[in-house]
Amino acid sequence: MSKQHGPTIVRDRIHAPTRRDVLRTGAAAALSAFTPRRSRAGQPVRPNFLFIICDQLHFEALSSYGNSFVRTPNLDRLVRRGTSFLQSHSPNPICCPARSCLMTGRMSSETSVTINGLEQVKEFGLPPTAVRFNRGEIIPSIPDMGQWFQQQGYETVYCGKWHLPTNWAPNELPGFTVLPVGGGEGAIVDPTIARATGAYLQTRSGPDPFLFVSSLMQPHDICYFAIYDEALTPKDLPSSELEKLLPPLPPNHLSRPRAPQILDRAIYTRFSELQWRFYLYNYYRQVEMLDATVGRILDALESSPHADNTLVIFTSDHGEGAARHLHVQKWYPYDEALKVPLIVFCPRRFESDYRDHHHLVSGVDIISTMCDYAGVPAPPHARGFSLRPLLEGKNVDWRDFVAAEVQVVGRVIRTAQYKYVRYKDDPVEQFFDMQADPWETQNLYADSRFASVINDHRKLLEDWESRLIVF
């Protein structure tokens, strides 16, 4: 392998600059480490958790991340006050499986939630055996976040989208008290979720710490702009006023690197260039709706008695195609669907404006992080790492790679430089140099110069898979 194609070894620990390094150079805002408050008896007061999950938020759809086609003052407020993990990955870029991972810290093949529904088998041409691996709800032997924290003495409350498998949290969930706000589209239901969340934060009382999951729907409404394209994304713009406001298409819009069959079929071809741009325009407006909702929740938290002892975690179940690789929605191992925003902060106690560009993190890390701060063990076989050392600027060895699953038979290994994708029984693999080709346009799997490093990634995958407990 020639030197210009980077290292041949992928097993090295990542020695990315830590936040401490950055602070030393004065490049980051002030940071105070999380010091638990103490009760009158001298015991540390366990923090509350406000876990805000949104649906289908693209990892670059925040104005503070440099996107000038969307205005997100409230998400930017989160960014300014917290730590953004810019290499954060969905464990499975599909709603139900991703949520099962967020809720348990386990991979979707372990939770047995691998697809959104059986219609997906036909829609995407999944092998019929795929059905066997999808129970549709988390298998009972794996505790979800609510059950786990309830056992640890937390008041655990859920509000909003559930999708395991029912779309909206039923009135009763194991491990959670549900604030039933019902269901519907994000534009309608998110403000209600925000108000219910705010009412809880403002008026709840009780001695126990709480875990509140506020699960928002937006910007998922964009899905319907592809489904009902003639009505919602018409061929002609409704106003010339709009034309100057439309975002440009991404540079990999038409890129179609060689791909496994399931992936190759999953492109969207009904839009003209103008419609694609109008689709993006509408997507960003829905991100702004999400932003307003998040602002209401933050306002309620920050004026509540819990403001200085609540760890806020914000993420999305998966990303959005956003016109990259001719994609709408999710379902793909490409970054547009796989990467998600992840921001963590604690008002007035644990604040910074730090962007971690280096550490590979995953949605399965969230429950481990919460457990670490709560001072309780992570659930058995949890696959994630606690983000606490990274949040507190400690210099730790971090994972070499992050893994994801997709469409039942798809697997992804992402290392610092490369991304490896394999769909079971499909001879076409994918291999991208994410540093040289961040838009994922050149599939290098057949390039003999990468044979060795690709093989290393295959072994990483095989080793990782062999450690999963799949029922």
Added chain:
Amino acid sequence: MPVEYLDLFRDLLRDYHPPIGAFDPSGHWLHRYRLYTVVNGDIPVPPVRGTLRIERVPQAAGGATLNINYEKTSRYAGVHTLLATVVCAGDELSTPVKWTATYTAAAPAHPLKMSREQNESAVASDGTLNIKQGKVQKKLALPSAYTSNWALFDAVQRLARPGGAPIRFTLLDDDAPKPDQVLVFYETVDLKDRWPGAPTLRVHGFLQIGDGTTPQVYWVDDRGELLFLVSGLNVFILDAAAPAALVSISGRS
């Protein structure tokens, strides 16, 4: 947003009887709308997802009071409500200058000690909007031109038809300011021949675009009465059975 959007609701609109009689957009009126959506399973015969009752009461000093009763019928958890009274200026945008609102979440009995209800009040004064939501107090600097979602139900009925200049403003989506809004005449459409059984009806569309809101079209009839609001996935349809203009209204239902 284009009129093709309304085609999705052709089954609902087949028997639609447009309101008749005189209508004064600046007078005293009461409208009832049904809310539908275009999501999976709701088309072609969508169930009602909510209702809006909005009453305009002109004030002697100019402007009007809007009494709003919005109920969102949740799929799984009862009804969420908004009861609001909005005092609007007598200007082009029906600029809201003061309001009170109560939101309720339809949370059945549960063991949590928390409130199901949120009260909000707001007053605009000297370029600042002072909002109180429960214990939360906010101050928003007001732009020179602003209005709210609910006030637009009133304002669009008095807009000029083709040739009118675009109106630019900030939208208050409840308490969230959404700048760079434009409201502009869109098109006039005869629905009659669009599908079998379509109502004999000519409607005029006004398009709204801007931050934090997907393009939406307000469709008014020849008299200016707002019949349909198409907003992203949501469609408000005026209940033609409701009286268009009232001499007096006692109480709010």
